[in-house]
Amino acid sequence: MKYLLSIVVILLSLVSCTSPGTVAAPTLQNAEYRQSSALTEPGTIHIWTSWEGAIFERLQQAVDVFQNTHPQMSFEIQFIPFNQISAAYRTAVENGGGPEILIAPGSIGGELFLSGLAANTSPFLRSEMQVDLQPAAISSVSWEDSLIGVPLVMSGVVMYRNASVFKSAPATFEELKVLSAAASDKKTSVYLDGGFFFTGGHLFGLGSELMDQEGHPELANNRGAAWLSLIKELAEFGPLAFNSDDDLHAFLEGNTGILFDGTWNLNRIRESLGEEKLSIDPWPAVDGRHLSGFVQTDNAYLNPIKLNTSQTASLDFLKFLISPQAQTIFLQAGQIPVHNSLDIPDPFIQKIRSVFEGSTAYPVDPVMDRYSSSLNTALQRLLYEGWSVEDILVQAEQDILRDLDRDYP
Known part of the structure; x- marks a missing residue:
């Protein structure tokens, strides 16, 4: 398989040194989108991610599975620590570079989108997401009529009980x-x-x-x-x-x-x-409504300046990441899937997903x-x-x- 894995801690100085000359940050209005078509041309998708440990390994596995049906594509995955990834990505994109796909916490998404550094995925993925994904997951990437990214896994606050x-x-x-x-x-x-x-x-x-x-x-x-x-x-x-x-x-x-x-x-x-002894319970009702906990997602963001050359490949891969097949892979790392129709054997994750259906997406506004x-x-x-x-x-x-x-x- 054409798969290249490089686990790299990228410091901001390194990004600045290796990026092209400074250019104006791209805006969504300037980004041109191509119609999705059959993916036949060879190419490389670069991914930067703050994921580590078991979930990083599952991302590698998801790439391998995707390549079984897309053998012409290769991938380069770079790990960047959570506290550096936003600044590293911003610096790279503002200098005309960066990866095709960024996988990082939802907490950075609003700022990236409003700065023109994350593309609106609504024209391509809204129909799939509305049918297949948890409402709280969709809300976590919704900004007015746009989708600032693609939710991959969820986490949030729940009520644990010692039975x-x-x-x-x-x-x-x-x-x-x-x-x-x-x-x-x-x-x-x-x-x-x-x-x-x-x-x-x-x-x-x-x-x-x-x-x-x-x-x-x-x-x-x-x-x-x-x-x-x-x-x-x-x-x-x-x-x-x-x-x-x-x-x-x-x-x-x-x-x-x-x-x-x-x-x-x-x-x-x-x-x-x-x-x-452990139970995870629904939120108690109060005055005709109910208590609630915040839900956040880790998302995939599309680099808008790479869309002209990589849109078809990147979108095909993102659609795969929210498919039952890839979501099951993430579930094996103990993650809460965003897909609605998975068979979840873990009873606690089953309960969490049920609780999340009535939970509150943490606002994406920066x-x-x-x-x-x-x-x-x-x-x-x-x-x-x-x-x-x-x-x-x-x-x-x-x-x-x-x-x-x-x-x-």
Whole structure:
């Protein structure tokens, strides 16, 4: 097989030295797309990825399987650490280079797309994605009428339960309150991490929004107040952490009943707690809606300046990556697939995928960094400093607007 694997840690200085002379960053309006046709011409697809370990190995396997039906294509895969990949890719593309495909976390996608460094895949893949993929996965790459990338795998916040502490799943918030009140020790009840990533999904679950269409905050209202009041009540059910692993460690030791935490810790939790004690439950209902957790995806992004020479090959490969065959390969690495129709033998991943159907895609807007920072401060004021809900929301909006004016004049 024509397969070249190079595991390379690319530093920004290296990218700058090997890229062509500086050119203006490409824009989506300038990108010309060719109609997809049969892939017959030989060529090489270059992939940069922050994936490592088991999922990197599965990406290699997916490439091998794809090459069985596309033997004329070769691949070069380069590993770049997560904390370097965005800057490395940006520098390369702005200098006229970079790979055909970037595989990286969804957190960088919005900024790349709005900078013209990731192509809109909607004209080519929307129909396949709408039919075959999880709604939260599609939302995670949706920007207005565009798709900023192709979601490959998912992760997010779910509700873990120690079935030896709480025998049954709370179907409603009121049942969760009753369970926590009945706990013999407050430490064995609900252990909440009050950080925004672990509690912000509930805002959307309650039917609210963070911002309007112009990106301005919409928090100082009844729904924003309902969200903070709910978080305050949750914090009273048991111990409290804040953007730390204290809650996780207590759950791993079997010392707490319910944990809101990321799916990336699934294997640690079930190995430590034991599969017979572990349950992953649907989000409890509250006031006609339900609690919710944020879902994020790792995505494949198309380099717009490479489309004229590699569009057909790249799109064929991306379609393969969201096919049941490739998604099953990623599943073997313990990843949560984005495809709807896979037969999933792992009961915990089955439950996670079911929970994700009603979960909230983490917003792709690049201003989310400013929102997240201000809302973490707001939650600290709520949980530790005794501010009133009304004052917290008003101040949070002011803080966000200040940061937006500073960073996006």
